[in-house]
Amino acid sequence: MVTFTARRSTPELVTPARPTPHELKTLSDIDDQKALRYYQPFVEFFRPRHGAPPQAPAAAIRAALAEALVHYYPMAGRLRKLPGGKLAVECTGEGVVFVEAEADVRLEELGDPVAPPFPCGEELLCEVDDTEDVLGRPLFFLQVTRLKCGGFVTGFYTCHNIADGFGMIQFMKAIADLAHTDKLPIVPPVWEREILMARAPPCVTYLNPAITSLLSNGPDGDDSSKDIMLSTPPEAMVTRVFFFSATDIASLRTHVPLHLAQSTTTFDVLTAAAWRCRTSAIGYQKGERVYLAFTLNARGRCGSGVLPVPRGYFGNALFYAVIDCAVDELCGKPLGHAVELVHNAKIGMASEEEHMRSMVDAMAVQRELPPVVLERTYIVSDTRYLGEDELDFGWAERVGGGIPLPMLAGSIGVSEYTKCKNSDGDYSTAMRMHLPRPAMDYFAKEMDMLLNN
Known part of the structure; x- marks a missing residue:
């Protein structure tokens, strides 16, 4: 390099x-x-x-x-x-x-x-x-x-x-x-x-258990020593970027149930595959509950009855959708089951105003706490559509970029998706993964098996 x-x-x-x-x-x-x-x-x-x-x-x-x-x-x-x-x-x-x-x-x-x-x-x-x-x-x-x-x-x-x-x-x-x-x-x-802003008084009517337990127990409510992602020293972690071409995504789509074939996105299938492979690679115990958290953008929903975030708003307008599932259910059932969990959580969160209003109220209540429980939680940040492709100086054009390696200890459990284009004009999705070294090798093998059926 x-x-x-x-x-x-x-x-x-x-x-x-x-x-x-x-x-x-x-x-x-x-x-x-x-x-x-x-x-x-x-x-x-x-x-x-x-x-x-x-x-x-x-x-x-x-x-x-x-x-x-x-x-x-x-x-x-x-x-x-x-x-x-x-x-x-x-x-x-x-x-x-x-x-x-x-x-x-x-x-x-x-x-x-x-x-x-x-x-x-x-x-x-x-x-x-x-x-x-x-x-x-x-x-x-x-x-x-x-x-x-x-x-x-x-x-x-x-x-x-x-x-x-x-x-x-x-x-x-x-x-x-x-x-x-x-x-x-x-x-x-x-x-x-x-x-x-939160309602007065805040009214938290809908939240996933990953958030409600944080509100009731605080950030130390769970025993993080049981999660190797939180107990492994940062120097023992490795970072690897996986690139998924259109052909790779098509291979993953062969696992999608027929009734979701038309509505499932690349995000749904890639996130489900990564969550499943990561859970298996880390070695969480059968019966334990694992969590997936990902952000949804509230922009562009004016007139839909969800939240009136106007065009040009540059503040934080991202909400967490959170899924919880037993390890044996996630890893024991076909990948299509995980795809359906991701798809339904995304659609449900994005279509219900009360879900988002509850999240605003919860964030006001837990201002000093993390947004979700970190133990056994996989967090995904999809940065493919932030608008970076539109950065153009007229006399100079963008050829690539994104978020560099994480510089905060708390971001070690986050995977970012980046849209890439090579010199031949072919697009791919880059997914950054952080894991202990033995788990990373296992993750790569699990993902390879899914890609090759």
């Missing part, structure tokens, strides 16, 4: 290009979770577009960043803790961190497709120090790294309390749009965090 070192300039604060309101904006009860108090990294790779005039990427992006902050002015503020513990953004216009860098490496040396984990990924992100210390600090850090071939990389951290993955890419897309046009961002930002 290629290695390199980035030569960085001195970090600078970039402020909004024009004066912006100085006000206090309260976060929603979805935003205001202790579990989101960290900086989420993204790394995106670009190459010059054929025939476009040459550009100085860092200068163009820096100017576009200052203009974008006029519209996304809360991003230039600082997080404060209000009396009672609630978080709010003080819109001070103090600015965000910007770093210009260079690296003696070419895009073609970084892999095909360019997908996580990235070689020397830490060189493409600027120094943030403690990534879990978000109060009173800049909410966005951006490094633009010029490569030897003329391409460049944008590596950025965003405070997760301010935006989810969709919101982070929406802000980055605004920067890209403004870097090659004088028009406003295509999607104007919407704050409106009040739409995801």
Whole structure:
């Protein structure tokens, strides 16, 4: 694997290009979770577009960043803790961190497709120090790294309390749009965090046992020493990325029941297969209950009677769907049974307003707790449709990117899905898995058996 070192300039604060309101904006009860108090990294790779005039990427992006902050002015503020513990953004216009860098490496040396984990990924992100210390600090850090071939990389951290993955890419897309046009961002930002506030008083009427036990017992209610995923030291864990082509997905689909053949998505079948193989590989005992948690995006559901999250909303609008199942049921029945569990949980959560309202109320109640029980829980984060494909500077086009290796201990039980495209134009889904080494070998064999029937 290629290695390199980035030569960085001195970090600078970039402020909004024009004066912006100085006000206090309260976060929603979805935003205001202790579990989101960290900086989420993204790394995106670009190459010059054929025939476009040459550009100085860092200068163009820096100017576009200052203009974008006029519209996304809360991003230039600082997080404060209000009396009672609630978080709010003080819109001070103090600015965000910007770093210009260079690296003696070419895009073609970084892999095909360019997908996580990235070689020397830490060189493409600027120094943030403690990534879990978000109060009173800049909410966005951006490094633009010029490569030897003329391409460049944008590596950025965003405070997760301010935006989810969709919101982070929406802000980055605004920067890209403004870097090659004088028009406003295509999607104007919407704050409106009040739409995801808990009811008064909170009314938790529907929750999975994985969440209700956390509410009643606290984060130490279960014995995590029985779960090797929580008791194994981080240095004894290994990370591997599995790539699934269209042919692989078609092979997994042969296990899908006939009555679900038309409605089952790639996410349903891949997640069911990974959950089943992972559970078997870890060696949970027969009769124990295991959990699957995955996020659903509440955007785009205006008028459906679910939640009125408007277009342009860049705050956290993701909800957990949680499934629980006995080990012998999950691993002893055909894969089609697990596919049906995932499919039904997704449809049920996405179609019931009360399910999502209960989740908002629960998050307000358990603000200082994790969103779900971590013992025997597999968490999936599907980042394939965040909008990264739409990142386009006009004079430069995106060739790949995503979330680099997890930098938080708590993310070791999370698998991320990334959409990749190689130099031949073929798409695949990259799935990152974290397991103890013996379990990883077992997982790979189990998955291979499913792919080969």
